[in-house]
Amino acid sequence: MQTVRLKIWIDIDNPPQVQYLVPFVNAFRERGADVVVTARDYGNALALLTQRISDFAVVGSEFGRSKVANVAGALLRARRLASLLAHDRRPHALICASRSAAIAARYMSVPSFVIADYEYSNSSVYRLTRSTMLYPDVIDPAPLLASGIRREQLVAFRGIKEDISLANVDIAATAPHRFSEIEDDALIRVLFRPPSERSHYYNPASKSLALRTFEFLVRQPHVITIISPRHAWQADELLRIPSRNQPIVLDQPVPFVALLKAVDLLVCSGGTMLREAAYLGVPAYSIFKSCIGGVDRYLASIGRVHLIQSPEALPTIQLKKAAPVALLRSNPRLLDELVQVVLDRTTRAVQR
Numbered sequence: 001m002q003t004v005r006l007k008i009w010i011d012i013d014n015p016p017q018v019q020y021l022v023p024f025v026n027a028f029r030e031r032g033a034d035v036v037v038t039a040r041d042y043g044n045a046l047a048l049l050t051q052r053i054s055d056f057a058v059v060g061s062e063f064g065r066s067k068v069a070n071v072a073g074a075l076l077r078a079r080r081l082a083s084l085l086a087h088d089r090r091p092h093a094l095i096c097a098s099r100s101a102a103i104a105a106r107y108m109s110v111p112s113f114v115i116a117d118y119e120y121s122n123s124s125v126y127r128l129t130r131s132t133m134l135y136p137d138v139i140d141p142a143p144l145l146a147s148g149i150r151r152e153q154l155v156a157f158r159g160i161k162e163d164i165s166l167a168n169v170d171i172a173a174t175a176p177h178r179f180s181e182i183e184d185d186a187l188i189r190v191l192f193r194p195p196s197e198r199s200h201y202y203n204p205a206s207k208s209l210a211l212r213t214f215e216f217l218v219r220q221p222h223v224i225t226i227i228s229p230r231h232a233w234q235a236d237e238l239l240r241i242p243s244r245n246q247p248i249v250l251d252q253p254v255p256f257v258a259l260l261k262a263v264d265l266l267v268c269s270g271g272t273m274l275r276e277a278a279y280l281g282v283p284a285y286s287i288f289k290s291c292i293g294g295v296d297r298y299l300a301s302i303g304r305v306h307l308i309q310s311p312e313a314l315p316t317i318q319l320k321k322a323a324p325v326a327l328l329r330s331n332p333r334l335l336d337e338l339v340q341v342v343l344d345r346t347t348r349a350v351q352r
Contacts, residue, residue, distance in 0.1 A: 027339045
């Protein structure tokens with residue numbers, strides 16, 4: 001029987017996905033597979049991606065703020081992706097965290113593998129596309145099953161997705177980012193990331209708590225905040241709040257390890273950056289007000305994340321210079337293990 005050279009499609013839908021999906025590119029190529037990468041022009045995703053790889057196709061852009069615009073945008077992007085990858089460019093498998101890509105893959109009868117580390121995200125699309133969901137084993141699968149995901153779609157793995165993001169990064173050799181605006185090294189550097197107001201699980205209470213938290217931080221005379229906005233308008237809103245020390249706004253992408261090594265603590269509304277900080281040993285405080293997922297609860301249980309649930313808890317944030325903490329390294333082999341899962345299942349599907 002002739003051996004088929006597999007073609008793997010990787011789709012990047014938003015900036016955080018750059019960190020944990022790009023490592024799959026070389027991992028698959030090292031095993032003899034062809035790889036095609038697509039990406040959506042959303043936030044600073046393309047700028048971050050350009051720092052890592054040069055060969056990718058841009059498909060789609062921001063969808064808009066309303067639910068209707070998001071649904072329409074996802075369907076339109078799915079159609080464009082399917083058109084781009086039709087016929088002789090058709091891949092054998094997709095790996096992503098993207099609804100539009102999963103829809104396109106289903107249309108092309110291509111098996112899709114979705115990396116999921118938040119069980120309360122809306123999984124209805126992945127149920128319909130019959131995607132295989134790869135998720136950390138610290139997550140209780142009950143919410144996924146309750147959403148209609150079939151048990152045979154679920155594949156648990158040991159570790160967290162940041163094991164992938166940092167698998168091939170020489171952390172010790174990465175120099176901290178230099179903030180030229182900070183002249184007083186005694187200032188406590190707080191990286192602040194507001195909530196994702198366009199996610200389907202967004203809770204308006206997250207924004208309220210975020211504003212109260214930011215007001216608390218900028219009132220401290222020994223603190224300087226570095227704002228990492230998800231959207232430019234978020235920075236404009238925060239800068240209107242009076243501050244003891246003028247905040248810094250990150251308007252250009254900074255490699256995430258260099259950025260996190262340059263700050264003393266992180267305060268954010270959940271998400272990938274929270275878990276990256278926890279993994280690196282940077283004190284990480286979550287002000288997320290939607291349902292707390294299993295990964296964040298696990299990180300909180302081992303002291304890597306601190307959950308701030310109300311303004312009354314803000315004084316518990318320890319505003320001090322960061323002390324070195326060992327890397328988490330929950331599963332250093334995770335990237336290889338997931339690549340093997342995808343290759344084994346895809347090869348069996350091709351040979352049927």
